[in-house]
Amino acid sequence: MPTLRRDSFTLLRELMRWRVALVLSVLIFVLMIVLGTVNTRLDLPDTAQLAWIVLAIAGACIAALLTLPRHLGGTIFFVSIALLLVGVMAFGLHHGRPMQHWAYIFPPVIVFLVRSDRALVAMIAFGVYAAAMIAPLIPAIDVIRFASGYGLLVCFMFTYALLQERAAVMLRYHSDHDALSNCLNRRTFNEAVEQLAGPRGTAEACTFLLIDIDYFKAINDLHGHLAGDRIITQVAAELGRALAPGTPLFRYGGEEFSVLLLDRGLDDGRAVAEELRAAIADADFQGVPVTISIGVAHWRRGEGSITATLDRADRALYEAKRSGRNRVVADAPLA
Template sequence: MSGLRRDSFSLLRETMRWRVALVLSALIFVLCLVLGVLNTRLQLADTAQLAWICAAVAGACIAALVALPRHTGGTVFFVTIAALLVGVVAFGWWHGRGMQHWAYIFPPVLVFLLRARPALFGMLLYGVYASTLTALLLPAIEVVRFASGYGLLVCFMFTYALLQERAAEMLSYHSDHDALSNCLNRRTFNETLEQLAGARNLVKRCTFLLLDIDHFKAINDQHGHLVGDRVITGVAAVLGRELDADTPLFRYGGEEFAVLLADADADAGLALGERLRAAVQAADFHGVGVTISVGVGHWRRGDGNPSAALDRADRALYAAKRAGRNRVRGEDAASAAVA
């Protein structure tokens, strides 16, 4: 179920990376054109050739960024630049020119391309490679100076990448989760619902469970809102223990929760709903009697928008409440009650 949705934070990061790639490719293209013209006038044929090659590569990257999906285009750009930097150092060695100064661009490129630890490994490997080729062209002291500066840059870039990675994980978690219950929040549920209906989604059917704490207003009135918050937290914990690790639990509303079962039929949803209902009824909430009512709706691809199945689950939930609460009802029972 974790592959059902792509969260808005990931989409935002993907968009920002694509924009950075587009700006950088344009800047590299212009810079290399200038360097190509300048080196041609200075009759530096080898470096002029390198500049024209880099300009052509940057132009191809611009075309790829425009033509390909943003995630693919951004990845293609940074992989291409990393490969180009490997080639630049080899080009300099082949022509007897030290190109080690271009190596300082490599660590930031890897930070955009990989997670922190794989990026660190790539930076170190590239540093050994660039230092080795530089040692064949320049005095040892120049190699030491380059390796020292490059090593410090790697330290700073790895620290930055690690902090950025941790901050991104925290931001992503808190943007997706409800602060009180630690369940996924309503915005995340809406995103999942939209992506479930998308043409690219491979899920063929899905069962929705809506779960509501019975007489929650009375719990707040009799015991206070602090106890009410503890009940919500406790119910979320009980539900989470009963669900499989890959089955998402959402806080749908104030005292209402939602569960999405991908590629599951209505009978599986009813069975799960009964298990969740029984688990909450049997749980100890510090002397407060707590039960839930559950409504179940089912959706198949081709049967319209998934929100219609969600609406049927909502009607089934109210049928369960009208029938006396602390019970599970499916959409068929809800339809029969309306009829």
């Protein structure tokens, strides 16, 4: 399906990452004040300097998180921490202080930035880099101990990131799809329409198809509701096969479906609708006669609202059913 919207799943993920980033940046800010003060009193100017540098970065991240869009602010925070950790390793080598305890922060940071396979590569590369930075400063056995502990952490973090990605895919699929028909659901349709009409929408036009299974109540009454559910599932499957790959098919409600044809004209919409109608009329529904009626309406940015276009598509669908069903009616756009 083409990306029509910043859907609720994406917005929730961005919100959670933003909250985590804000909490961590505040904690780091407070911790660096403590560490900077303690190191100054212990006459450790180099590590005190590092604490003040980290304090400034944390403060800048807090400002970014509070002023920039959430997805951008969260990304800036985690990128800043990852780059900071790279710098800390070099800082330690320059000042003759092993900083391997900072390295364990890198794996959980990087999994917030990139997908699991890229995170694994980044974690391994950083581990090799960190080991090289501390090798001149500590005994070889301690480098081996660090590498062993860091390697185990990488294994656990990669496994967690992989499981989280798989769970997110499943959650997103079931959140976006109707359980009976496996079509995209009405909530997803509403989000797609909202994105289409909004300032971030990239499509300049869209043709809407509203599809209704003819005499569906009679099918339920004659063959039972289980047969009715089977018909809905099979109709959805037949429609999906008849549509071009990537064309979104929604279960609009009950026995109704909807198709969005982005940047396609009314004539294209009528032709696609006729193909869908013929596909259902020719399909075998195990002895149950099944046909569909389709209403078609076209929307163009700046020429009326999508709500009005959907109303016209609904009226066209009603006209198709009133005129005998198993047909396509296209509503002319507003003058």
